[in-house]
Amino acid sequence: MEEQSERGATEETAVSRIDFDIEWPPKHAAAYLVEEPTPILIDTGDPEDRAETTIREGLTARGYDLEDIAAVIVTHPHSDHIGQVPLLREAGATVHAPRPVLEQLEREPADLAAGIREIGRSAGYRGEAIERETERATSSLERNRRLLAPEEAVPFEFGDPFTVAGRAFDPIHTPGHQVHHAGLATDLDGERVLFSGDALIEPFRPGAINVGLDYGAYDAVDDFHRAMDRLEGRAVDRVFPGHGPVFTDYDGTIESTRSALESLTAETLEAVSSVGPATPLEITRHRTGEVRHPAQLLDTLGALGTLEGRDRIEYEVRDGARYYSFRKASP
Structure with missing residues (x-):
């Protein structure tokens, strides 16, 4: 103390x-x-x-x-x-x-x-x-x-x-x-x-x-x-x-x-680029290695939401799971 x-x-x-x-x-x-x-x-x-x-x-x-x-x-x-x-x-x-x-x-x-x-x-x-x-x-x-x-x-x-x-x-x-x-x-x-x-x-x-x-x-x-x-x-x-x-x-x-928030967002985008289409849990593992603390996954979820809002990524749902990848360019 x-x-x-x-x-x-x-x-x-x-x-x-x-x-x-x-x-x-x-x-x-x-x-x-x-x-x-x-x-x-x-x-x-x-x-x-x-x-x-x-x-x-x-x-x-x-x-x-x-x-x-x-x-x-x-x-x-x-x-x-x-x-x-x-x-x-x-x-x-x-x-x-x-x-x-x-x-x-x-x-x-x-x-x-x-x-x-x-x-x-x-x-x-x-x-x-x-x-x-x-x-x-x-x-x-x-x-x-x-x-x-x-x-x-x-x-x-x-x-x-x-x-x-x-x-x-x-x-x-x-x-x-x-x-x-x-x-x-x-x-x-x-x-x-x-x-x-x-x-x-x-x-x-x-x-x-x-x-x-x-x-x-x-x-x-x-x-x-x-x-x-x-x-x-x-x-x-x-x-x-x-x-x-x-x-x-x-x-x-x-x-x-x-x-630091922007660094997290950039790291998450790089992880999507490397392993996508991938779930948030897979993206977190790529970004941090072993997931030792819940905050590591929660950081990823927040960054994915921000990237989606900035139109940088998109996801499809399979059996309830989100699989994230780069947003496809509009035709």
Whole structure:
């Protein structure tokens, strides 16, 4: 566990960072404590027992107890960001989350399973592999519903500023990594800061996970570009991300994220050229080698959707699977 502080120009309000060790890349996740008379926590780490120890020790190091936290604000409903929400809620914190996130958590498992099976088949999965992905997704929905109980959270709307514990936040809809992801902008001691969650990270581009292997998976890269469109042109002095270091090169990180998305799209087009007609799963294997993480396939699905929208590729469906190749020239 690593804990550090960032202060604004007048050093009146500190933002303390609490790092959680997680098992999957990038091996850590960050939460942020806005240290005011009524402290606010942005995200909460993962659900593991060690994360509870981490958050307790991180607060103690800054002179706080769990009961001192007035509010928790969630950027997006991935387990490494909502894992300790129940702990904070039971200690008395009010939990705030984007309204579409809370609505998503109310989804019927059967509807989710139908989406997984249809998109899984389109990607090239068959038989047991589809059932494995369906079980993984429905289990994740049930887990996240327990962690971020919709009926016990206060919703906020994208584009509609809201106030928590006396502090005003501007919630920016930043999909791509997660379809209902929120960036949280606020003024902090003379600086405009952004709690970017997993939408904007300086050292690397977050995976285009968006909806997972579900309806809308092929929109992930286009959605990520839309997130960059919404962030671009804003005056932001400092960014507090969900992974990687705190950074100040806001415009440069938007540019590098766009460049990484275009690189992914170009790599996917090259893979279609080399192995097409091919399923998304075959294209992913050509692009990355062994598929070790779901994000590798999801990146491919998003890039294929973007390439199709740019009229660079087309597909035919065989037994539910999409087989992609270069778009044929019109006669």
